[in-house]
Amino acid sequence: VIYLYAILAAPVSIPSLVGLDDAPVEARSVAGTTVAMTEHADVVPALDRDAVLRHARVVEQLAEGDAAVLPVRLGVAFADELALQRALREQAGDLEARLELVRGCVELGLRVLAPDGERERGAFAGGAEYMHARLREESRRERLAGELHECVAHVARDSVQRASRSGSVLLDAAYLVPGGAVATFREEVERLEQSHPELAVLCTGPWPAYSFAASAGGATS
Amino acid sequence: MTAADQPALAEEVALLELVDRVLNKGVVLSGDITLSVAGVDLVYVGLRVLLASVGTLERLHESPRPPALRASARS
Numbered sequence: 001v002i003y004l005y006a007i008l009a010a011p012v013s014i015p016s017l018v019g020l021d022d023a024p025v026e027a028r029s030v031a032g033t034t035v036a037m038t039e040h041a042d043v044v045p046a047l048d049r050d051a052v053l054r055h056a057r058v059v060e061q062l063a064e065g066d067a068a069v070l071p072v073r074l075g076v077a078f079a080d081e082l083a084l085q086r087a088l089r090e091q092a093g094d095l096e097a098r099l100e101l102v103r104g105c106v107e108l109g110l111r112v113l114a115p116d117g118e119r120e121r122g123a124f125a126g127g128a129e130y131m132h133a134r135l136r137e138e139s140r141r142e143r144l145a146g147e148l149h150e151c152v153a154h155v156a157r158d159s160v161q162r163a164s165r166s167g168s169v170l171l172d173a174a175y176l177v178p179g180g181a182v183a184t185f186r187e188e189v190e191r192l193e194q195s196h197p198e199l200a201v202l203c204t205g206p207w208p209a210y211s212f213a214a215s216a217g218g219a220t221s
Numbered sequence: 222m223t224a225a226d227q228p229a230l231a232e233e234v235a236l237l238e239l240v241d242r243v244l245n246k247g248v249v250l251s252g253d254i255t256l257s258v259a260g261v262d263l264v265y266v267g268l269r270v271l272l273a274s275v276g277t278l279e280r281l282h283e284s285p286r287p288p289a290l291r292a293s294a295r296s
Binding site: 001004007044045047052055056059070071072073074075076077078079083084087088090091095098107109202204207210211213214 | 234235238239240242243244245246247248249250251253254255256257258
């Protein structure tokens with residue numbers, strides 16, 4: 001069984017890393033694409049908490065180098081190299097384009113939470129009035145989320161937002177930021193926190209570019 | 222106050238954000254063997270609760286009405 005960690009740009013030499021089940025990580029060129037992988041004789045590695053951390057650590061260590069790295073989702077494995085070849089051929093063009101996109105960049109996460117207490121509550125004269133109040137509230141949240149996004153988006157090369165903004169979550173997004181612009185991004189987040197003291201702002205990263213590794217029409221959902 | 226002011230909380234947030242990425246993001250190749258994930262779901266489900274509680278913690282320091290936020294964020 002071949003277990004994958006990342007797609008790499010060009011054949012590169014990778015540092016000595018240990019993957020799932022203590023298997024040594026190897027960079028192999030398959031169908032013109034370089035993958036970081038471990039080979040497992042007969043037992044499929046178990047995906048437990050330790051596997052999650054191992055997988056993430058390997059991807060992180062690969063991304064620390066200069067080469068572009070596309071993280072592979074946990075649990076992607078192939079019976080043999082032939083099966084891997086077939087899968088890679090289908091996506092070769094897209095993978096190459098994505099590698100170029102993430103080259104030199106890291107991912108930063110941004111979540112903004114708004115207290116529900118700000119919502120309009122209380123007695124409404126009727127259903128229509130209630131609906132109008134809800135609509136006003138929704139468009140206000142929508143506008144605020146847009147403003148928050150604009151504050152940091154100009155620093156990023158690309159961004160993805162999660163569709164489901166519900167409850168107290170106003171903005172849930174990932175930004176692809178050039179390595180040299182991370183400090184600027186954080187400054188923008190700080191400014192945002194100061195100008196909106198009523199919001200809880202959570203900025204995480206830098207991460208390998210997990211959120212930008214699959215094409216929009218692909219399997220991310 | 223931010224999550225970074227609380228090392229333990231910040232660490233846990235980072236772990237859960239990481240689990241979220243590793244499980245839900247990244248390249249997926251078709252025709253692959255799908256390995257099943259065991260023992261991870263609970264950690265992942267915890268993400269929403271925990272992120273909500275970051276907000277809750279901040280609110281605790283600023284407002285005398287945190288229970289409403291906590292209750293609604295967990296529903």
